[in-house]
Amino acid sequence: MNVTSEQLQTGWEQFKFSNDNDMQVSVLNYGGIITEILVPDKSGRRENVVLSYKDFEDYKNDPNFFGAIIGRVAGRIQDASFTLGGNTYNLEANDGENCLHSGSAAFHSVIWDAEPFQTDEQAGVKLTHTSPDAEGGFPGTVDVTVTYTLNNRNQLMIDYEAISDKTTALALTNHTYFNLSGNLRETIKHHNVTMNSSRFAELDKNLIPTSNLLDVSGSPFDFREVKKLAVGIESGIEQNTFAGDGFDHYFLFDQENGNITVKEENSDRVMQIETNQPGTIMYSGNNLGEGLALKEGPSRKNLGGCFEM
Structure with a gap:
């Protein structure tokens, strides 16, 4: 060390x-x-x-x-x-x-x-x-x-x-933005995510929670089994479009401790997140503008994702 x-x-x-x-x-x-x-x-x-x-x-x-x-x-x-x-x-x-x-x-x-x-x-x-x-x-x-x-x-x-x-x-x-491809080689669209959450907070068009908790079943928000982030980014459904085509939603964990796994297949990097908080906002970098001078190159939409607990 x-x-x-x-x-x-x-x-x-x-x-x-x-x-x-x-x-x-x-x-x-x-x-x-x-x-x-x-x-x-x-x-x-x-x-x-x-x-x-x-x-x-x-x-x-x-x-x-x-x-x-x-x-x-x-x-x-x-x-x-x-x-x-x-x-x-x-x-x-x-x-x-x-x-x-x-x-x-x-x-x-x-x-x-x-x-x-x-x-x-x-x-x-x-x-x-x-x-x-x-x-x-x-x-x-x-x-x-x-x-x-x-x-x-x-x-x-x-x-x-x-x-x-x-x-x-x-x-x-x-508020760290993660991209497991390494040196910003790819966007996060093909990152695989799993998390123990069966409900998420519905947003209005201003990204304010409505107080309704929605069931993830049959939707791009169901990460109880592994799913690529692209499924939500490219879904076209209202909740994803409200967030700028992607995710900016609060997921409520089913157990007392939350568990999230993120994997990028080309690099084989895996990030496992554990928290004692009741949920997380998963943000897929939908509002990230183009052309910002980052360490490894210019920014673009969906170049990184946040898990805010």
Whole structure:
């Protein structure tokens, strides 16, 4: 196990931690952004399996939230406001009339305090940040800790902890876009996915949940048996077209712990996700624009996918 760091610009630092199996993860203290995950394919060729910018400056105004910690609340808040304890809290409307990922100046755009660590069996970085009362419109001062840990079993673990001095809204996630083909060789349309979910949250045309949970049976949303993402991306049904031809939906897990498997056949890379959260938003990169300068080449639609838990 090994940890190194480098200064990139004023206040910005990148941490790289690797294990004994040729896997390496790179994380910025800015936004807690995962900038690179290097893993071997079936031939032992080590390549990057996440989307990241070629120029770090592009993270400062990133509408895609590549690799970042999202908070205080991930996802969309309808009409950029919510009521809690009889009080209404108004937020930034940065997605039409709604608030997406807590606004433009949220956890993804702050410099976190960083403490790297290393033992014989694991390495990583612990990030901490204090969000003051009323920041972004949310009540309460919140102390947040997010820890990235890589071990010799090729497991990357993300642990979240937050303490608030007031009742508040809080739902953290990570927004890394994965592409297991390696170095963005292909889109994710032919990634195979399985997950233990028989229901998903219906969306309206503004991508706001309607409060209806729909049965996945007989639909492109049924990943209880392995299915290519292309089935939904190319389905043409209303729920997929609402999301920009693909997925941007919350899947509710059938068991207490969620399990997702993603496989890319050409590289033979497999990503297994385990979580103690009740569900995940699976996003298939439908709104990813063309021509962004990424490390391995220009961006395009469906070039990466997120699992937001």
